[in-house]
Amino acid sequence: MARSTTKPSALIDGLVFTAGAFVALLIFLGLYSFFSPVPIPNRLSSISFPFSSSRTDQTPPDPPDRTFYDDPSLTYTIDKPISNWDEKRSSWLKLHPSFSGKTERVVMISGSQPTPCPSYEGDHLLLRSLKNKVDYCRLHSIELFYNTALLNPSMPTFWAKIPVIRAVMLAHPEADWVWWVDSDAIFTDMDFFPPLARYRAHNMVVHGWPELVYEMKSWVSLNAGVFMIRNCQWSLDFMDEWASMGPSSPDYEKWGKILTTTFKDKVFKDSDDQSALVYLILTGKGGWRDKIYLENEYYFEGYWIEIVGRLENISARYNDMEKNGPAVIRRRHAEKVFVSNAKQRDAQLQREKGAINGPKGWWRPFLTHFTGCQPCNGERNKQYSGDNCTEGMYKALNFADDQVLRIYGFRHASLLSGNVQPLPFDYPLVGR
Template identity: 60%
Template sequence: MVSPELSQFHVSQTMAKQQPGRNRPAFVGGVLVALFTVWAFWSFMSSNPSFSTKFSSGSELDCATAAQGVNLRHDPPATTFYDDPRLSYSIEKPIRDWDEKRREWLRHHPSFAAADGGAGDRILLVTGSQSTPCRNPIGDHLLLRFFKNKVDYCRIHGYDIFYNNVLLHPKMHTYWAKIPAVRAAMVAHPEAEWIWWVDSDAAFTDMDFKLPLHRYKNHNLVVHGWTKMIYEEKSWVSINAGVFLIRNCQWSLDFMEVWASMGPQTPNYDKWGQIQRSTLPDKLFPESDDQSGLVYLLLKEKEKWGDKIYVEGEYYFEGYWLEIVGTIENITERYFWDGEGGAAAEAAARGGGERGVCSGEGAVPERRRVWSVELAAAVYYALYRVSALQWEAQPDVLRRELLGWDAEGPQFRG
């Protein structure tokens, strides 16, 4: 039998023997932490660290210089029109002497005036859509694909692009929303000679297409259409206002001011709808719209505006999707030679309006399904063109391989 004193002594001895083994990991860990702290501090303070990282010099990479060679960091002290407190981007406040203000601004920003052959060929593509989600289950998917298609096209050709999804005028909605957006883009981008409006539902099907700007050197507005349908048939579909090219100049600002005067923000909106419908026999709906307004100005104010408007009919500046999509598998064969010896082709296919793409309205379910597939096929075909793949297939193969048909309909691939 062991006395309590001996028992306590035995336990104390055992604990004393076990204590060094239990504390050894903590001691080693503390030493390692201390060594690591000293090494990190020494590496930070040392003028010659043991590791080396190669950083690009300013001459190798200058983030302030855009791909077009312009100096984005240059901010001259001279005052420009931007310093005028009366300046407004709103369509309701006119701007005067815009040509001189642009020239003055370019004089103070010589890199913009000199890059890529000068400001005379610089194009800003403007597009946009509604800010709310689409009711059509694949509407947002299509709009995203359409936007990526435009970005790819602009990247290939060195164009800037601006996407707008807000109403710059609360009353100018739907198809009228483009005019405030284009007007604001002109003021915000004096370096751009041309503003190219492309509707959200339009996709470039020929990624090699380049605008023949030399043909428009004496004009300020380019729109696709047919002069016979304008002046003889007086048709509201004689032109298409979904894709147009407009010069950044005072003439264009004045023209858009008159054009916008037919819009829903004016007290004469209902009256203009009646005037348009009485002037254009085939106009079906009573509301004033931008396309009918453009045809009306060509008919009634041709002497004032007509000489500067180029109605492009020698190639498809844009085309309705039914006219184009059915032949995308052999689009490379659709080039033709125009009178000036240059190649011309279809520029873009349109889906029949953002309201149709986003809401799915205007077609029975079966037709809407085919319509969505065909539109997506156009976008995916352009994507394959960007990837420099030669796609030689029959239409059914093209749709199946690009979109993935099944019994329930198309399954869109990301």
């Protein structure tokens, strides 16, 4: 569902982002959101939620024909390159034609550390964040893989996602896109779905600003905590290149020096995934740049500081929009037709003045990213108090949960309340 948006100045938006994100990431090395290199307990290490698709076909068993899965040299680990992946996927899909179609399939990945959170509310906030992703994926017929295992001990913390993405690509040849979402990123617009058609000529989508990459050479010119990557040979080769700059590489220390020299605003010496990604785009190394889309026309992931204080006003504006709009957008709908109902609201939003994305508009921010809050280990950026981060997360979670609960006839009493209220018929027109 693509949106018609008014694009603000990318440079202005980028400067705002840099000012906030730079401070939020000052203690980046010490912040371990997930996959800390600690012993993994003897318990379930990953959860996969195979939500039923809008397609009603049943998955057939593997036919007797041999596939790439029968190759004993195939490995899911990141240390051995894979060749001819596009051909292998194509051959597998020919054996399973029910997975071929006009709609591109998406698998989402998120994860957290393998041990209990040390902070007081950490596990609860991670559970709420997981529920948020489960809700979004269910509503949009996306399969979610939530991982709590460190698949490569030499690639901990923020590097841990690369081995997971590699394994998911091989396990899901039916998926056209793999979508990584950090555990501290919360969906705050359950209606919206990324405009995949916009990325037809690209293989990776990340939130970023070209001016900050090429002119300011900032390591926070993009955010590597949320991105989509196409399931293809290009992506496997790119991740091999990306991983070669990480801690599993013998050149890790060398890359730390190169990145620190390249990005003057980088505040620590080690090579990290985000700086490495910016470097690959900035230098054109490997020819990757042309296939990476820097998205800044909507909140592909938005900095929480500029979002959470606006959520109450956004809720009020949506209520006004529904009061003034046609009765069809206030109708009760079964969850199974959620997407079609969302399109009706989207059409009304496009008729409303001021309903644009970004700080100046009141369209719901798509993803709110709590960078620097570290809900699990509690080692948040010292600029933020515990109340700021925790209260902000509860507001964002309840804001999103209200969009789900409404289908069931309820909403929270307030964005900071765990209590819910039943909704009257024709809400919010009642009481006008």
